[in-house]
Amino acid sequence: MARLLSLFAGLWLAAAGGAPVFAAPAFADWAAVVVAGDWHAADGGPTEGFDNARRDVTLALGQAGFQAGNIRQFSVRPERYSDTRPEKSDVRAIYNALVEGVGRARSGCLFYLTSHGLPQGAQVDQGILRPAMLASMLDQTCGDRPTVVVISACFSGVYVPALAKPNRMVLTAARPDRTSFGCGQDNKYPFFDDCFLSSMPNTRDFSGLAGAVKECVRMREAAEKMTPPSEPQIWVGPQLRPMLPLYAFEKGLRPD
Template structure:
């Protein structure tokens, strides 16, 4: 019996090795089966003129989260820009999100980048997305799964209370009373999105990502002498407090 146990243990260790994971015998990421959606929900500056910052962020956030271990097979990304190579309507975005959620049932990452007003977030040319609308989308797509919702927009703190639940983490670019920055024609990304992109390569998990992004935003605002900082908000539900440290991002090894 002892000899059989040793053989079985040796086989398990071999299958659990990085080489075995790369060969596809076991999942190579803790995010196998997670649905992820990254949505650029606006394409204009404050005067309605087209800008590239939101779409730049969508493109490079996709790269960053793929590198962190989120599978492409259950990831969708959309631009609501009318002249995008593959233009999407708000309904196409929601249908695509719900379809992806049927293919990846282990967890959810939803990331929105857009403009915001004190009561809602711009969602293309559809009616603006209120907190009640957002929570209904999250409930339908993600249910009781572990869920991370990131909202990059002015006044995005309005979503925190409504989205708060034990199975969720919510990270926003600003408090409910504050604007965020970087949505102009001369910016590569909105500042918050740029800070998430900057923090992703070294972050070990979502908690480290939130800390890195918030520190980066504070640094940028100090460098630009911003009078009223955006105050990014973070909520972590009781279930997620235990789960998030175990959901570690993929990182290159020596």
């Protein structure tokens, strides 16, 4: 709550003619972790979809105002990506990255995971990151900071009850009992990640982005006759809800 009050104070000072507070991007002091949790397509063959999303979501966050030094990337096959130099997807390593990240960037947190999902949680390499485990990781690291969590996976709505806190926003690719789509060998990204990337340059903040992504997924699934619809889920805590418009994206182009 203290961080939110200080943000309000900054706005008051700006309105009163004080020193400009938002010269730096709104997310300049946020820690972010972006994880590709698998490399297999829905049919078991190889896919670059999750790593493409991991790479380009990282770029999109940078264009929105996150600082490159505050974003950590994780891949199941990091040795393949010398250009982006991700770390190995491992729950302990991800937790350590959050610990280190919030020690350096103290104003907020973002966690983004793209992978396959089960009703028990989302896949991270050979294991499952269960909702209670992720909730504990975020409680111990991000704490009461403004926090945005994005889970792109089948059945990912299962995370909402465990993660729902007043200072958090949770956006998932599907409701708890539905699959999501676009994890084939030929898909550049899963549908949800594609919609996240295509919608981000045209929205002002995470609140607007969440609604745009949900509508984009609905239209994409209808156009390709994918049923039943995945129905992405959005949850915004009451403490964070009035603050989200103050965290505006810098404007950039979508990665090619």
